[in-house]
Amino acid sequence: xAVRALRATDVLALLGAFxxxxxxxxxxxxxxxxxxPDDLVPALGALAPTVRARVLDPLGRLGPQPAPGRPRxxxxxxxxxxxxxxxxxDERTCGAAVLALLALAGxxxxxxxxxxxxxxxxxxxxxxxxxxxxxxxxxxxxLPAWPVALGTPPWGAARVARYGPVRYTHRVVGGRSGARVLxxxxxxxxxxxxxxxxxxxxxxxxxxAAVPRHVVLLTTVRDGVAxxxxxxxxxxxxxxxxxxxxxxxxxxxxxxxxxxxxxHVVWALLPRDARG
Numbered sequence: 001x002a003v004r005a006l007r008a009t010d011v012l013a014l015l016g017a018f019x020x021x022x023x024x025x026x027x028x029x030x031x032x033x034x035x036x037p038d039d040l041v042p043a044l045g046a047l048a049p050t051v052r053a054r055v056l057d058p059l060g061r062l063g064p065q066p067a068p069g070r071p072r073x074x075x076x077x078x079x080x081x082x083x084x085x086x087x088x089x090d091e092r093t094c095g096a097a098v099l100a101l102l103a104l105a106g107x108x109x110x111x112x113x114x115x116x117x118x119x120x121x122x123x124x125x126x127x128x129x130x131x132x133x134x135x136x137x138x139x140x141x142x143l144p145a146w147p148v149a150l151g152t153p154p155w156g157a158a159r160v161a162r163y164g165p166v167r168y169t170h171r172v173v174g175g176r177s178g179a180r181v182l183x184x185x186x187x188x189x190x191x192x193x194x195x196x197x198x199x200x201x202x203x204x205x206x207x208x209a210a211v212p213r214h215v216v217l218l219t220t221v222r223d224g225v226a227x228x229x230x231x232x233x234x235x236x237x238x239x240x241x242x243x244x245x246x247x248x249x250x251x252x253x254x255x256x257x258x259x260x261x262x263x264h265v266v267w268a269l270l271p272r273d274a275r276g
Contacts, residue, residue: 007202009212009266013175018154022171022184023272025191031271032192033062034106034164043112051079055111058086058104059194059219060236065227071235071257074101076125077115084122085234089129094260095152095215096133097231098196099161100125102217103132105194106164135160152215154198154267161269166193168269173198182245185268190221190241197228198267199259212267214260218244228258 012018036044036056044052054077057063066072074086088097104111114124136156137146146153154170161168171181185195198212217229219236226241237258244255244265253263 007174007200007211007264007266009172009174009200011174012172013177018170018172018267019175019177020171022181022270023169025184025187026166026193026271028191030192031106031164031166034108036108040108040112044108047079047115051077051115054078055115056108058101058111059217059229061105061220061227065220065222065225066236066238068225068238068240071230071233071237074229074234074236076121077111078121079116080120082120082122084120084125086125086229086231087234088231089126092151093129093133094231095136095157095196095198096129097125098215098217098229099132099136099152099157100128101229101231102194102196103128103162105219106162106166132160154212154269157196157215158269161196163193163271166271168196169272170267170269173264173266173268179245181268181270182265184270185218185265186221186226186241186245188271189218189226192220193271194219195271196269197259197265199262200264200266201262202264214262216258216260230258230260232260 058077060074076084076086078084086101088094104114114121117124133152136152146156158168158170173181188195195218197216197218199216200211200213219227219229221241224241225238226244228237230237239255239258256263
């Protein structure tokens with residue numbers, strides 16, 4: 001690999017840091033739809049059909065997916081009829097926005113609360129992001145906290161990431177194991193479990209570009225097409241899943257809109273404890 005194409009995660013992979021075999025994939029379809037508690041059924045039945053659909057499917061996975069090159073805005077479930085895009089609250093909370101939507105997608109009770117609590121879905125979603133950002137940057141076991149200004153670290157995100165009963169671990173995407181990690185991410189999303197992905201550039205864009213810079217959410221994979229939620233725009237993008245895997249090496253710039261303006265996936269949060 002040319003020096004200009006190097007990323008910090010390639011060095012980490014070479015050193016054996018944050019690596020290891022990806023966890024076993026979740027059973028296909030086992031977690032594709034969250035379980036709806038019986039006590040929520042009357043409240044859900046009282047909602048307008050469009051709002052109920054957003055509560056039960058905050059990531060828009062059950063309906064038609066966006067076409068490649070034609071992104072679609074993802075809106076929050078809101079019983080008051082206000083259309084609010086699902087965007088990150090500031091430049092540091094892309095990871096927190098992804099974690100918030102991941103949690104909502106796996107928890108109909110929380111999604112229902114967001115839809116009908118004052119002061120509105122957008123304000124509640126913003127507050128949820130701030131809460132998750134604080135939790136993910138808190139130092140575990142008495143260790144110093146991660147600097148808030150640097151966003152959400154992958155290990156902190158993996159610690160707090162929840163999709164219903166599913167918990168997550170993290171793997172660096174670099175070196176020879178990068179394709180295996182991304183293939184595991186695609187397989188998990190195809191089985192129904194969304195996967196947070198960290199994105200970035202390489203040394204061709206300077207040292208500051210060669211580290212993880214942004215977070216997106218791989219929401220689903222159908223018929224060879226991957227759908228990603230990009231939190232700075234609040235949009236869903238469709239890309240070929242094969243390009244997503246191959247892009248770790250090629251730096252496919254056609255992926256940039258779906259990856260928040262970057263061309264590589266450099267870290268992944270993969271589901272674990274998801275075999276039950």
